[in-house]
Amino acid sequence: MNIIINKSESLMRYLMVHHLSEVIPLYIVNEYPKSGGTWVSQMLAKALNVPFPQNRFPSLRSSIMQGHYLNPWGMKNIVVVWRDGRDIMVSWYYHCLFKHDCGKNAALVDIVSNDLQFKKPEDIRNNLPIFIEYSFTKQRHPRFSWTDFVHQWYQHPGIVSVHYESLHENTVIQLQRVVWELTGKDLEVEKAAKIVEEFSFVRQSGRKPGEVKINSFLRKGVVGDWHNHFSQEAREVFNHFAGNELIILGYENDTTWVNSEEITIATK
Secondary structure (H helix, E strand, O other): OOOHHHHHHHHHHHHHHHHOOOOOOEEEEEEEEOOOOHHHHHHHHHOOOOOOOOOOOOOOOEEEEOOOOOOOOOOEEEEEEOOHHHHHHHHHHHHHHHOOOOOHHHHHHHHHHHHHHHOOOOOHHHHHHHHHHHHHOOOOOOOOOHHHHHHHHOOOOOOOOHHHHHHHHHHHHHHHHHHHHHHHOOOHHHHHHHHHHHHHHHHOOOOOOOOOOOOOOOOOOOOOHHEEEOHHHHHHHHHHHHHHHHOOOOOOOOOOHHHHOOOOOOOO
């Protein structure tokens, strides 16, 4: 029964996103996994006063639809959330190898664990180069890589772009900008500030940014965590598959980061 419900929900979302986003209208928050799309969706839903039917069957009304879409066909009102691909790899590793306390990623963990057969999943520093290569060449969900996503959506016409890092730096201003570019309406700074506080990492997780809970969807809440986990080999593997995309998105000016001195970042 659950399989039937899940398939029906996926079909409904597909039809709504690709056929009805302009008519209803829907506001589509699109991301590569672990880029902050849920956070953006929560804040936008509050700012626009529309529902965010996360993990439940959507209804035919104006709402936030968040997902990982590669094919832009028929989609309107799109917010694309970008994040440094190196940070994504770290967050995605934990999401794929450790079951959340809510259990919603259990099936994915079983698939990836079976594919990679890591004897010690907690040894992320040694495992990460293999995981990075897997994510760019063999992963089964989603069936596209971060570089595929970048090339499909970078400079795609008509989208509103927001970077995870910019949101961390000044969430209120970025939320106001996204609402304006998406709807042409002003979001008052007082309302924006209240929304940002309501959906802050501290409020939702009960922890300060940088305090880790491995089996939580909200694991750490920081920018630049890749510095803590990338070995020299991981840097080289990531650069091989996605070094150019880091430059395209403005996260690096060149490839000197690959051999630069390693640093540790606790919070940012």
